[in-house]
Amino acid sequence: MKQALRSQNWFGKKGKDGFIYRAWMKKQGIPGHEFDGRPVIGICNTWSELTPCNGHFRELAECVKRGVYEAGGFPVEFPVMSLGETLMKPTAMLFRNLVSMDVEESIRGNPIDGVVLLCGCDKTTPALLMGACSVDIPSIIVSGGPMLTGKHRGQSISTSDIWRFSEAVRSGKMTNEELLLAEAGMCRSDGHCAVMGTASTMACMAESLGMTLPGNAAIPAPDAARKVLAHMSGTEIVKMVKEDRKPSDILTRQAFENAIMVNAAIGGSTNFVIHLLAIAGRVGIDLTLEDFDKYSKDIPLIANLQPSGQYFMEDMYYAGGLPAVIKGLLDTLNSDAVTVNGKSIKDNYAGSVSYNEEVISGVDKPFNPTSGIIVLKGNLCETGAVIKPSAASEHLMKHKGRAVVFDNIEDYKARVDDPNLDVDETCVMVLKNVGPKGYPGMPEVGNMGLPQKILAKGVKDMVRISDGRMSGTGFGTVVLHATPEATEGGNFALVQNGDIIELDVRARLLQLHVSDEELAARRQQWKAPAPHVERGYVGQYIKHVEQANQGADLDFLKGKSGSEVTRDSH
Incomplete structure (x- = not known):
């Protein structure tokens, strides 16, 4: 049986309604036969x-x-x-x-x-x-x-190099003039x-x-x-x-x-x-x-x-x-x-072919046996966090270190290059309040740039954890989407400078080594931050957005309403 066209509920109507629908479209120079079904x-x-x-x-x-x-x-x-x-x-x-x-x-x-x-x-x-x-x-x-x-000085470059260039400039290995030349050849x-x-x-x-x-x-x-x-x-x-x-x-x-x-x-x-x-x-x-x-x-x-x-x-x-x-x-x-x-x-x-096995190999000879997304669990992310192992450093996939905590992105920007920041390459950088509700919107700031004093040592990667996201062009040993986000008051909100954090990617573990009693005491002292905005779309977003482990959709948009219009006439 032939399916009836939705559009005929407009253009197939007779009388006044059909006249209005077709006439206003015809003013664009559309001939009448376009409306014939x-x-x-x-x-x-x-x-x-x-x-x-x-x-x-x-x-x-x-x-x-x-x-x-x-x-x-x-x-x-x-x-x-x-x-x-x-x-x-x-x-x-x-x-x-x-x-x-x-x-x-x-x-x-x-x-x-x-x-x-x-x-x-x-x-x-x-x-x-x-x-x-x-x-x-x-x-x-x-x-x-x-x-x-992209091309720069005979080399292929891409948006992934932005992160490398940025660190090179901050560490003094690249000049701003050379950065501008790279910028001109990127896109x-x-x-x-x-x-x-x-x-x-x-x-x-x-x-x-x-x-x-x-x-x-x-x-x-x-x-x-x-x-x-x-x-x-x-x-x-x-x-x-x-x-x-x-x-x-x-x-x-x-x-x-x-x-x-x-x-x-x-x-x-x-x-x-x-x-x-x-x-x-x-x-x-x-x-x-x-x-x-x-x-x-x-x-x-x-x-x-x-x-x-x-x-x-x-x-x-x-x-x-x-x-x-x-x-x-x-x-x-x-x-x-x-x-x-x-x-x-x-x-x-079935008939597709790889023409260059340096770019697309077979599963029997992969470029990296570890890929995909690994989901971490533990008391620092009760409902989950994610890491991309193929973009991480092997030596940091199992790591235990002292937390260096930034309460929000402004705090991070203000202190990351402070020479008095108490940090070394064994530490774990933690960025809070950049989740769906906390920022709001969950920005791509999870791959925090390393402190200048660390870059000066030639260190290129540290464990970094946030309740935010990372650009797909980014890389590093970066744990993302920690849920519940800090703004929701889970354990991620309670981590403090000096706490010991353990990451074990193979074991799917992200653990905060703080006792349940201490966490309970901290929770008693914790206060939820005030919403950034209360009116308009952003206000509704903050009220209704779900957590990252659920897709960060608005709760009232789940499911579908179908194609039927609310009312079928003017």
Whole structure:
């Protein structure tokens, strides 16, 4: 039985209502036959000059439109709030959930039968997918693609080098003039970060979930193949509408397990955890923090990409892209999981090949046998914390040291380079109150720069712990997402200077060596900090945001409302 089109509840009406809907659209030069019952395809665009990673999306949208027209659809482009990771304060993560609401209501309230989600910069991918899942009409993702590899003095550089350059300047090994030269060569083209940072991780997440056409994740933004993929995605979404293939048909438990395994193999960002949990919450999949450890622990690192490895996203594309990675994992993945084109993971990727085993190896000869996300438990993080072992230092994976505590990011900035700071390289740096409620928004400050006095010794890494996040381009022995966050009053709020902290990554342990009696006494003295803001969206965010181990979504957005509009007339 042919599925009725949502858009006909607008354009198929007779009388006054139909007249209004069609007439106002026709003022844009749209001929009457476009309203004759063909699928209306929304193109959800996060283009913005304040989101440089997505600055080429106007052109990409035109490619999608050509594909929609070719398949007999009627494309309509619409904007939603865009999140520029590098520019937006206090952190783009604060607004991920707001964008998901924008997307959800824009889709639900308009005559759209299917939607193409144009995603690029970090938070735009999970935000758009969360919103589309909550409406659950046919949806497909088109990523913007990574930028070309940066160049500086004959060397390849990327956003991961920002952290190295910063430490080099602070330690006197690099001048500000040389830093400016590197800055000029870093971003050479359209696209998001050129390494396996959060943006590329999200593109890989979308593909491994089955929400994109094969090959989407790694095509560089300036490559003509990116435009071809956008065109073909426009064609595919029309087919999806005709076959009524929705996110709920694709985003099964098996798809989420696949995404976790693929993320381990590529050395994906720790931010993957918080976004996948939020997406699972929208589609009703019971995904837990422990699942990330369970499904990634036996998956080795087979993509040799910065920051966990050597190469760049551009190299990954030339080596076969994500299809080559997925092909190598087919024996482990849920290979029957369906994707947007109606084919299984196995059907889509069985013929893929790695063209460069220095970049994409097989599981029998990985670059690092330890990968994925390790979930830590202990009295310092009662409901969990995470660490990315492939980006950590082996000698610090089991470590016991004295805590050097910073109560907030301002405290850290004020004291980290103070020559009188009581710290040495054996200490454990602790940063509090940078979680979802405490900051608010959970910024990417967890990979704290080391104190100047430590850098002067030539030390490059220390154990660092926070209730915040870390950029996917960052690296180091950094424990993140400690929950409950300090603002919630768990044990993480109670740690003090001089306390002994034990980290044992292999044992999945993060322990504060303070007695229960002492912690109880400290809790009696602890006072919750006042909310930073009480009005508007940010005030509601602080009241309703869930903890990191639950995905940091707003509690009232869990689940989905479906595609029915609240009222069906003006």
